[in-house]
Amino acid sequence: MTRERLVQGVSELEERVGPPLPLAQSLHQALLGAVFPLTAEELTWVARENEAPPTVLSLLGALPRGRFASVDAVAVALEQHTGDALASPDTPAPVLTSTR
Numbered sequence: 001m002t003r004e005r006l007v008q009g010v011s012e013l014e015e016r017v018g019p020p021l022p023l024a025q026s027l028h029q030a031l032l033g034a035v036f037p038l039t040a041e042e043l044t045w046v047a048r049e050n051e052a053p054p055t056v057l058s059l060l061g062a063l064p065r066g067r068f069a070s071v072d073a074v075a076v077a078l079e080q081h082t083g084d085a086l087a088s089p090d091t092p093a094p095v096l097t098s099t100r
Helices: 003-017 022-030 040-049 054-061 071-082
Strands: none
Touching: 022 054, 022 071, 040 054, 054 071
């Protein structure tokens, strides 16, 4: 596959589904390698280890108490907490478990 064809394919994909959301992409990169479920404090620790941007660290620090079952659950919780569009509309509600 040539570089031009690869660029054309990415452009075609972005036309169909839109470009990736930068904050959502940063969130996924920040939590790369995380083994869920995790608390907000543990998520922040993982993000620091992954050298996440300060914005992502701040958002993770503001999460509600509980344990998050996945990156998608974190994104939905952030969306509900901050009103940002971090997750797609069809993403299920976050799965929180007891902190005990």
